[in-house]
Amino acid sequence: MPRCGTVALAGRPNVGKSTLLNALIGEHLAIVSPKPQSTRLPVVGLLTRGDAQFIFTDSPGLLVPEYPLHHVMRAAALRAIADADVIAYLHPLPEHPAPHLQEVARLEHRPRAPIVTVYTKADLVTPSDRPTVRPSDEVVVSAVAKEGLDNLLDALGGRLPEGPFHYDPDEMATQPLRFFAAEFVREAAFELLHEELPYSVAVEIDEFREGATPVYIRAIVYIERESQKGIVIGEGGRTIKALGQAARTKIETLLGQHVFLELHVKVLPKWRRHEASLKRLGYAS
Ligand SMILES: Nc1nc2c(ncn2[C@@H]2O[C@H](COP(=O)(O)OP(=O)(O)OP(=O)(O)O)[C@@H](O)[C@H]2O)c(=O)[nH]1
Ligand SMILES: [Mg+2]
Missing domain, CATH: 3.40.50.300 (P-loop containing nucleotide triphosphate hydrolases)
Structure with a gap:
């Protein structure tokens, strides 16, 4: 069995x-x-x-x-x-x-x-x-x-219940690719932004065109305060560019395809404390 x-x-x-x-x-x-x-x-x-x-x-x-x-x-x-x-x-x-x-x-x-x-x-x-x-x-x-x-x-x-498989044995994930795309942008933020800033970052996938070559993804990087915007963008856009490159490499590895990733930075005031914002970002309770 x-x-x-x-x-x-x-x-x-x-x-x-x-x-x-x-x-x-x-x-x-x-x-x-x-x-x-x-x-x-x-x-x-x-x-x-x-x-x-x-x-x-x-x-x-x-x-x-x-x-x-x-x-x-x-x-x-x-x-x-x-x-x-x-x-x-x-x-x-x-x-x-x-x-x-x-x-x-x-x-x-x-x-x-x-x-x-x-x-x-x-x-x-x-x-x-x-x-x-x-x-x-x-x-x-x-x-x-x-x-x-x-x-x-x-x-x-040895502790799993007896019963038939729920998934094809070749499958390894159940969540949509856009979920992983958003998560990898967040992972890049944890790698490249300092101190408390990664905790203020949330990512929303605005567009995900799987049929396109390269795959086209547009994501919005939300932060909580206007003053954080400059830091995330960096001098001459250096930081956001590095963030995009790091995230793109991660997404390409999972997809096995080339990706064009466009990032936009927006402020969503105090989203971590705001129920409607949490819901909108997929953090529904
Ligand atoms: N040396 C060592 N470090 C590890 C090992 N497993 C995880 N780490 C490190 O521990 C840190 C936290 O790992 P995560 O996998 O993010 O931990 P987590 O429990 O998922 O953390 P949260 O999602 O924040 O709750 C990272 O720096 C990992 O590289 C391990 O087996 N050995
Ligand atoms: Mg974890």
């Missing part, structure tokens, strides 16, 4: 959820950053291995909300946990032992699904310093060193 089900990658911000999703799928689907809170919306990655099909959801980090966007992020993370057949609860190995997920997520009840605790970033701990983990429900991985991934899939796969 085949097995198929959803696996939520859950944990605090910056523990390596998105990096692990990408390592498991073998494709750069989810944006990654050394800065916390880079993931705002769930990213789904599909993996079919033998008679098991994994529907992974990388979700925002479990945080204590400070403003409306945070509430949307937390709600998405909690929904992923509630909907999951199996929960992969990530925690960095250098910070072993992990507190209970229930505590980190501030849940009133224990989640319904079985939990596998995944200690991440194992490459940061010398083998002789590594704590021993419970083999029954704890796994040590390094997404960067590609270590422990088979072991992790064995642990998760």
Whole structure:
């Protein structure tokens, strides 16, 4: 009997959820950053291995909300946990032992699904310093060193419900290309803009012409204040140009096609705190 089900990658911000999703799928689907809170919306990655099909959801980090966007992020993370057949609860190995997920997520009840605790970033701990983990429900991985991934899939796969595959085994994503295009512009913003500025950036795809050669994409880069506009554009347009180039390369890698990416910078005042703006940007609660 085949097995198929959803696996939520859950944990605090910056523990390596998105990096692990990408390592498991073998494709750069989810944006990654050394800065916390880079993931705002769930990213789904599909993996079919033998008679098991994994529907992974990388979700925002479990945080204590400070403003409306945070509430949307937390709600998405909690929904992923509630909907999951199996929960992969990530925690960095250098910070072993992990507190209970229930505590980190501030849940009133224990989640319904079985939990596998995944200690991440194992490459940061010398083998002789590594704590021993419970083999029954704890796994040590390094997404960067590609270590422990088979072991992790064995642990998760054994907990998936029996049932037919939901997707074609060749598929790896469920979300539209324009979603990934917008995310990659945001990832470039995390790479090229400093300090708090990436948190003020939201991206909307205005036009996506897949039939065109090269594929034509026009995106709007929203920021929150007029004073941020100059920084994002840069001297003589240098910064926005670099941002566009970095994002274009990422989109081309996923699409396997040449892309013409046009970026426009606009102000959407305090969009992170404004319900209507959040909705418009796809951050609906
Ligand atoms: N050394 C090392 N660094 C890692 C590993 N996995 C992730 N990282 C780094 O940890 C940082 C955060 O990674 P992300 O994958 O963005 O973490 P996340 O949990 O998705 O973060 P949020 O989406 O912000 O909640 C990045 O700088 C990654 O490169 C790993 O296995 N080893
Ligand atoms: Mg992430």
